[in-house]
């Protein structure tokens with residue numbers, strides 16, 4: 001299978017929040033056509049609503065949906081993955097590729113319920129995918145190769161950046177980039193409160209905080225410079241920033257963030273299915 005998505009038939013099993021974000025982005029960018037895309041949900045009335053919204057065929061029969069599909073994206077909740085894989089198993093061949101976005105579901109669990117040699121890719125996207133600013137990590141299962149990773153990369157590149165990792169790192173990815181938007185929102189909310197405390201209107205404070213975070217993140221991504229170096233460039237000797245940094249150090253911001261990621265990774269490991 002070439003890694004060009006055009007002409008590929010794709011079935012999205014579980015077109016909920018995350019499934020719909022990816023499906024809509026692929027259609028909008030012309031990487032998939034509505035004609036060659038199908039989706040499923042659990043409830044008949046949701047199928048009707050999603051079909052009207054997504055402008056593709058949406059049903060409730062997973063086994064039917066995967067017939068003739070080149071790529072099958074599993075977007076159901078983690079606890080439903082096994083049931084869905086069992087339903088489609090008899091229709092699946094090694095010529096197809098399964099891409100699962102379910103958190104804490106190892107590729108081995110999916111492979112266990114499929115015929116032998118079916119390529120499985122596991123992906124962990126995050127919510128900023130809805131604006132094309134997502135971060136997705138992907139890893140391959142036992143029977144997937146570089147070509148399957150390339151197909152998955154092309155798919156997730158339409159909703160942001162994609163990185164390929166070994167599966168052993170997926171809990172760490174969950175803890176950093178999948179849960180990460182929540183940490184950043186807390187930081188933004190707190191910075192905005194700081195702005196309000198020193199007299200800024202709340203909307204201005206929120207804009208300043210969010211655009212500053214966006215700009216700082218862009219500089220890191222585009223220059224490749226180490227964040228510590230970039231921080232030093234803002235910190236004038238005996239200026240204002242160093243006083244703020246002393247407060248952050250006293251408040252143990254760094255170690256708190258490090259410990260937050262460690263805790264979330266431990267929890268992701270505990271939650272692993274299968």
Ligand SMILES: NC(=O)c1ccc[n+]([C@@H]2O[C@H](COP(=O)([O-])OP(=O)(O)OC[C@H]3O[C@@H](n4cnc5c(N)ncnc54)[C@H](OP(=O)(O)O)[C@@H]3O)[C@@H](O)[C@H]2O)c1
Nearest residue numbers: 014015016017018041042043046075076077078101102103
């Ligand atoms: N949201 C995130 O930030 C995020 C990030 C990374 C990974 N993920 C992963 O993405 C997956 C989906 O999360 P979500 O937030 O998109 O959940 P969601 O909005 O609840 O979507 C789940 C969808 O699965 C459908 N469904 C349930 N059982 C089904 C079945 N047997 N066959 C076919 N469809 C079925 C549901 O249909 P109905 O609408 O009819 O109930 C719903 O549309 C999860 O595994 C999660 O770990 C989510």
